[in-house]
Amino acid sequence: MPELPEVETIVRDLARMLPGARIDRVEVLRPDLIEEEPADAFARALEGREIGSVTRRAKNIVIDLAGDGLLLVNLGMTGRLMVTDPADEPPLHTGVRMHLRDGRELRYHDVRRFGRLWRSTREAWEKWEGELGVEPLSDGFTVAHLRDLAARSRVEVKTWLMDQRRVVGVGNIYASEALFRARIDPRKPADALTDAELGRLRKGVQDVLREAIDFRGTTFLDYRDASGERGEFALRLKVYDREGQPCTVCGDPVRRIVQAGRATFFCPCCQPRGRARKAAAPRKKPRPKG
DNA sequence: AACGCGCCCTGTCCGC
DNA sequence: TGCGGACAGGGCGCGT
Numbered sequence: 001m002p003e004l005p006e007v008e009t010i011v012r013d014l015a016r017m018l019p020g021a022r023i024d025r026v027e028v029l030r031p032d033l034i035e036e037e038p039a040d041a042f043a044r045a046l047e048g049r050e051i052g053s054v055t056r057r058a059k060n061i062v063i064d065l066a067g068d069g070l071l072l073v074n075l076g077m078t079g080r081l082m083v084t085d086p087a088d089e090p091p092l093h094t095g096v097r098m099h100l101r102d103g104r105e106l107r108y109h110d111v112r113r114f115g116r117l118w119r120s121t122r123e124a125w126e127k128w129e130g131e132l133g134v135e136p137l138s139d140g141f142t143v144a145h146l147r148d149l150a151a152r153s154r155v156e157v158k159t160w161l162m163d164q165r166r167v168v169g170v171g172n173i174y175a176s177e178a179l180f181r182a183r184i185d186p187r188k189p190a191d192a193l194t195d196a197e198l199g200r201l202r203k204g205v206q207d208v209l210r211e212a213i214d215f216r217g218t219t220f221l222d223y224r225d226a227s228g229e230r231g232e233f234a235l236r237l238k239v240y241d242r243e244g245q246p247c248t249v250c251g252d253p254v255r256r257i258v259q260a261g262r263a264t265f266f267c268p269c270c271q272p273r274g275r276a277r278k279a280a281a282p283r284k285k286p287r288p289k290g
Numbered sequence: 291a292a293c294g295c296g297c298c299c300t301g302t303c304c305g306c
Numbered sequence: 307t308g309c310g311g312a313c314a315g316g317g318c319g320c321g322t
Contacts, residue, residue: 006315076298076316077317113298159293173315
């Protein structure tokens with residue numbers, strides 16, 4: 001489910017709710033969600049720990065255990081991490097229940113179980129996250145950096161943008177949305193992007209992520225924030241899941257293609273191929289019917 | 291080294 | 307109404 005805006009929304013909520021809480025007892029209902037074996041060792045190791053800070057790196061939730069290492073959570077496609085009342089009957093697909101000393105429960109729920117929870121030392125984590133790409137909302141996300149990355153890859157830009165070793169946090173929804181805003185054909189090879197296009201891409205990525213955070217994320221299927229609420233950004237999507245519907249800018253039908261096995265949505269009129277952007281940028285054009 | 295692909299899993303929807 | 311197949315927001319490991 002979750003791309004950067006959804007994870008960021010959850011993290012901001014948890015960062016208000018969790019610091020200072022102590023983990024009393026951990027129940028692992030779905031051991032395959034836990035990296036560590038046996039999962040029981042993972043559960044016992046968390047018991048008694050105090051939660052320090054909650055932060056985000058890429059699409060990972062980083063829970064600092066106040067000097068006792070880190071608890072990391074990747075939500076995969078359908079993961080949810082939320083604070084609940086333990087009296088609430090855990091629904092089917094509840095994977096981990098962390099009972100807090102103050103009476104609340106930190107609950108992990110995941111229908112498809114693509115998500116993972118694991119422990120790490122700060123040193124091991126820093127080494128691991130060093131392999132990840134640049135944070136798109138950080139100062140390091142510059143046109144110069146994008147140019148360096150793009151010059152070394154002939155992969156189609158949409159696929160390129162989703163690779164977490166280059167730029168983190170952009171998944172299948174926001175990749176299509178960012179390229180629409182940047183007016184770049186998603187099939188264009190990364191190393192064919194001009195500086196002007198990279199500049200628009202940088203802005204497109206940042207704008208769409210910031211706006212989605214403002215709306216607490218996009219709820220497509222399963223996403224819920226840390227309180228179990230839906231995000232509100234879905235209505236603001238311009239191309240994602242809008243195949244055949246009119247482009248909000250030019251009225252032409254939105255197209256769906258498949259790249260690297262994932263659906264891509266774009267407007268062939270507003271995101272023209274090649275450098276065929278001779279005249280002014282595509283604007284509303286009267287469209288002939290038929 | 292870089293890249294494409296299949297796969298992990300369950301639920302939903304669509305066409306027949 | 308039922309059933310098979312396609313597809314769903316991520317990421318890893320494999321083979322080329």
